[in-house]
Amino acid sequence: MSRMMIQAAVTMNQLQNKLDVIGNNMANSQTTGYKAREAQFSSLLFQQMDNLNTPENAEGRLTPDGIRIGAGARLGSINSNFGQGNIVTTDRALDTALLGRNHYFQIQVTTNDVTETRYTKDGAFYLSPVEGNQSVMLTTSDGNPVLGENGPIIFADGFDNIDIRENGQVVVERAGQTEVAGTLAVVEAVRPEVLEATGENMFRLPDLNALGYNINEVLRQAPQNGALLQSNALEQSNVDLSKEMTELIMTQRSYQFNSRTISMGDQMMGLVNSLRS
Known part of the structure; x- marks a missing residue:
């Protein structure tokens, strides 16, 4: 499996966990005293690849030299929102x-x-x-x-x-x-x-x-x-349904994009394997 497909698969698994958090918040929107939970993402470890042939030309560069290739994203933490409800x-x-x-x-x-x-x-x-x-x-x-x-x-x-x-x-x-x-x-x-x-x-x-x-x-x-x-x-619960719906739509879109990445990666590998010299 290509690195691109691995990254997408790992991220999809974590996005599913975020969907579970959102679903739990929405299910408890009428629960007395419930405190909403928020999922925070962080990048997984990345690999630094040095690809500069002439490092002297990078003088004044603000970002590190080379290319950084990650391994997807994960849920860094799930925190409770302790704000007061109505x-x-x-x-x-x-x-x-x-x-x-x-x-x-x-x-x-x-x-x-x-x-x-x-x-x-x-x-x-x-x-x-x-x-x-x-x-x-x-x-x-x-x-x-x-x-x-x-x-x-x-x-x-x-x-x-x-x-x-x-x-x-x-x-x-x-x-x-x-x-x-x-x-x-x-x-x-x-x-x-x-x-x-x-x-x-x-x-x-x-x-x-x-x-x-x-x-x-x-x-x-x-x-x-x-x-x-x-x-x-x-x-009452401090769940903001409009915010949760927005988060739900954005997370679903992210899930779809990562799923599409796997499909496109599979198609590209199929095309490569079908090439004839």
Whole structure:
């Protein structure tokens, strides 16, 4: 296979990955708190070919001497766009929207008997019964506990009303009396780019030692100098559908051009093989 066809085939494989990223963004355009992902391309290693017969004539040349032949392109990285989404009112007591750009709720997730803390912008919470007693726990739609300042927020059932205040306090009313059942543990991502997407609209901390960070350089408790959240509201996805459609069309065109390159290369090789001396 010729170098030209190899370059096109390698690039097509990476373009397919970008199409997957775009498709995932578009599929989550209505997912609460979803953060769009962006694919960044970079060139693969290239070969430097010196082809100047008279290097002295290249005096003042701004680019390196010779010809550089690459091996295609690859996805250099897939980064999340942490921009704030629009906040819409839902009139549902357990819906909350964080007001800080890099503020996150903490969720306790157990997978294969391993429990870890994950972070999300999705503030659509629910109440799930706790086995063995007459209590309920604040959870996500998947049943994962929402963490408060003292762990999962659990309180007795049988209340008349519930409200989540702008400072994160979960307040319940019983027979005209109010009590604070817990306070949401909201954190601020100082370096949000370090967070690792895990699926299910959540993030987690990677191996910080390998990256040369400590946890205090990445996460900290959200400042309490103002309102943390808006109750009876949700933050929408920050996916820009018009931008995603533009990226989709451009990526499809690039895929088609590279596919055409392989076809033309195959035709050229066929013509060469058919030549007669």
